[in-house]
Amino acid sequence: MDLTVGNTAYHIDCQGDFNLTIDGKEVTAPYEIDSLVGADWFRYSLEAIRKANSIFSVTSDGQSVELLSKGSAEALPNASSPEMSCLTGFYSF
Template sequence: MKGITKALVFSSAALLSTSVLAFGERGQWSSGWGQGTSEYMAVNQYGDELYIACNPYEPVSMTLTVGDRTYGGGRYADGDFSLIIDGTEVQTPYDTVSRVGANNFFYAWENLRSATSIVALTSDGVHVELPSKGSFDALPEAFTEGYPCRTEF
């Protein structure tokens, strides 16, 4: 019995450590799924992260976390942010309540997939470099069967 318990604890710990490393690994994009939501994350070497959540029942959610501050849509956000993708700025790509906003999100999504440079710019002037490594594999092509995001407009 003691050997079985140790084996179960070891197996559970190994599974847990694998899943933790699989989502949110520093220096690259990752994707995951939980509770009906597809999740996408880019984490830089300092632990700052861009997080995108998509499900078929709610509009896309996108947040940027820099240290202990969170930017993006939502009532607890410390401010807004824009993404500069290969030199082109996309303002508030998470604000999809209008046609322009929805188009900005789709533009950002498709360009994140092939980006070589991604920088987030917060409303209080902080520049955050984000990785582009793995974005093509993590983010499905828009408007295909595997694409789970929807906008408000």
């Protein structure tokens, strides 16, 4: 999971990271999938984004970005759908 704001990319392989707030619930580093807990939060984030009314991201350098939630369910397949092709060290969905 990556976030790009302007010309800056945020994710595990970049200089900065980000957190998501999905309908008021904060998810720290939703792209961290190297542990069972991280993989669970990643899966939770994908499912929550599909149903969200509001999504905000806060970057490590203090930028707060509101993300569009309309159309999320159509853009992201359900985690149990054959269309979803994510692989973590703990899950394949």
